Amino acid sequence: VxxxxxxxxxxxxxxxxxxxxxxxxxxxxxxxxxxxxxxxxxxxxxxxxxxxxxxxxxxxxxxxxxxxxxxxxxxxxxxxxxxxxxxxxxxxxxxxxxxxxxxxxxxxxxxxxxxxxxxxxxxxxxxxxxxxxxxxxxxxxxxxxxxxxxxxxxxxxxxxxxxxxxxxxxxxxxxxxxxxxxxxxxxLPLGPRYYPADQVTDLQTRFIVAELIRERALHLLQQEVPHSIAVVVDEFVPRSENLTYISAVIYVERPSQKGIVLGEGGRMIRRIGQEARREIEELLGTRVYLELWVKVWEKWRRRENMLRRLGYAT
Ligand code: GDP
Ligand code: MG
Ligand code: K
Structure with missing residues (x-):
């Protein structure tokens, strides 16, 4: 030390x-x-x-x-x-x-x-x-x-x-x-290092991954879908040293928004997936197999248990 x-x-x-x-x-x-x-x-x-x-x-x-x-x-x-x-x-x-x-x-x-x-x-x-x-x-x-x-x-x-x-x-x-x-x-007070010098974040990788997907979606969807989307990473499985399998759900509030996120023939969701995958690969340093789903969850903002699921409440 x-x-x-x-x-x-x-x-x-x-x-x-x-x-x-x-x-x-x-x-x-x-x-x-x-x-x-x-x-x-x-x-x-x-x-x-x-x-x-x-x-x-x-x-x-x-x-x-x-x-x-x-x-x-x-x-x-x-x-x-x-x-x-x-x-x-x-x-x-x-x-x-x-x-x-x-x-x-x-x-x-x-x-x-x-x-x-x-x-x-x-x-x-x-x-x-x-x-x-x-x-x-x-x-x-x-x-x-x-x-x-x-x-x-x-x-x-x-x-x-x-x-x-x-x-x-x-x-x-x-x-x-x-x-x-x-x-x-x-x-700041005099004090020791609380964390190892090379640790830049305490955040769970899953959460960062979910945020990267949400960010890509917000960028690509422009004004079409308001901020009423949430992303939850359901599965995060390192398949090998250089491949990670990730399955995530994009939650929207209304059925009409689901169509927008999917896009014609699924074009939008594929684009979100491609762009998010590139960023996640950079973050993890492995190749990534990313599966994205879109689900409707009405008024999720108002729902306590959803907040809990997302880690906003305990
Ligand atoms: P937050 O909502 O406070 O976290 O703001 P962001 O960091 O997301 O920044 C909002 C916008 O302001 C983004 O487009 C940034 O690129 C831009 N921005 C942030 N800091 C600066 C700055 O120092 N100069 C300029 N020109 N733009 C900035
Ligand atoms: Mg910010
Ligand atoms: K911002």
């Missing part, structure tokens, strides 16, 4: 932000491996994703919280509960925003939640990450004004009780990302 430096720091960072601000992109950049799912559509990451960044003097365990938004159904309520617990249990909270736009209603909701936790005394130290710097048109002054607009959603910081730690960055180009890591590190 390698000797760690005396100032080795470690801990948990909860990443929070409204959909599409770039949480998954940042996560992928920091960890150098595709485990969180990115897509141009909001709400792609519904689950808490755990990833681990290991450096010589630091180990950061990132928790990618699901979006905070107004709960409209059971899944929404569950997401808010998980996000809240994740934040309260973390050593540091990273709030990611898009600096190219003023705070939205969803940002205000996040600000409100953070304020509630601050008043309860359960909010860990906070870092504001202004993402998508590569797209920002204004000068330094305009950047500061924009970041202030976000800071004003956190009244206790605006009142100067505590400085707001902030950094502008681009998850896409990597600008400012080292600065961000350094800032997070300063806020």
């Amino acid at each position: 390698a000797q760690l430096p005396a100032d080795h720091r470690s801990g948990f960072v909860a990443v929070i932000g409204r959909p599409n601000v770039g949480k998954s992109t940042l996560f992928n950049r920091l960890l150098g491996q595709k485990i969180a799912i990115t897509s141009p559509k909001p709400q792609t990451t519904r689950d808490q994703v755990l990833g681990i960044l290991t450096r010589e003097d630091t180990q950061i365990i990132f928790l990618d919280t699901p979006g905070i938004h107004q709960p409209r159904h059971k899944l929404g309520e569950y997401m808010v509960t998980v996000a809240t617990e994740t934040i309260e249990d973390a050593d540091v909270v990273l709030w990611l925003v898009d600096i190219n736009v003023p705070p939205t209603e969803e940002d205000q909701q996040i600000g409100t939640l953070l304020h509630q936790l601050q008043q309860k005394g359960t909010l860990p130290p906070l870092v504001l990450g202004g993402n998508k710097l590569d797209l920002f048109q204004g000068d330094e002054g305009a950047l500061a004004v924009r970041l202030d607009a976000y800071a004003s959603l956190l009244p206790w910081l605006a009142q100067g009780e505590e400085p707001l730690r902030r950094v502008a960055l681009s998850a896409l180009t990597g600008a400012g990302v080292d600065e961000l890591v350094a800032l997070l590190r300063e806020l």
